[in-house]
Amino acid sequence: MRRQKISLALNLLIIFLEMIGFVFAFSNHGWSALIYYTELSNILLFVAAMFYVCYTVWDLQGQKIKMPRYVPLLKYVATLSVAITFIVVITVLSWATKYSLWTLLTQQSMLFHHTLCPILAILSFLFFEKYRFKKSDALIAMSFTLLYAVVAIFFNLIGELVGPYPFLMVYAQPWWASLLWCIVILGGAYALARLLRWAQKKLTMPAN
16 A cells, blocks of 8 residues: 555656646747657656556555556556666767756756656656566567657658657768667667566565
C-alpha cells in the first residue's frame, strides 16, 4: 500500500511537471516541437502516467479492476524513452550542439523534459512500480525509439526534415557515420531496456 501511494504521488507529480514543460515547449516552438524525440517521449510518459494513476486510484479505492498489460508496457516504453533522452542530452547533445550541459538540463522546457520528468519516471519505475516483464518485452520497450529513428531518417533522406538532432543529419555526415549512430543508439536502447527490466526486478520496494 505504501509503495502504491508513493508511486501514485510520483506519477501525479510527473503529470504536473509535464504540463508545465509542454507550456514552455509549445510557446517557444509551436507545433514544430513535435519533431523532437524529447517532446514525443515526454508526451508518451504523460499518457502512461495518466493511465497508471487511473488504475492505481481505482485499486486503492478497492475497485476490482485488474491493470491491463498495456499499462505496464506503456510505462516501460515511456520510461526507457525519457531515460534515453536524459542520457543523450548528457553524452551527445552537450558537446554536439551550441548549448551547454547546464542550459540543456535547466532552461525552460528542458528543465522538465530533459531532467525532472525523466529522473522521476526512472525512480518511480525502478523502486515503486511492481511489474513482471518477459525478456522479449525489451524489444517492445524500444519500439518507440526505433519508430522515431525510421521516420526521422526517412524525412531527412527526402529533404523534408533537417535533424533535428546532429546524428540524424544524413547529408551532413558520411553514410557509415549514420549507420554507426543507428547501431549505437538502437543497440544502446535495447541494452538499456534490458537493464531497466533487471533493475526493476531487483530494486522495487516491498508493498508495505
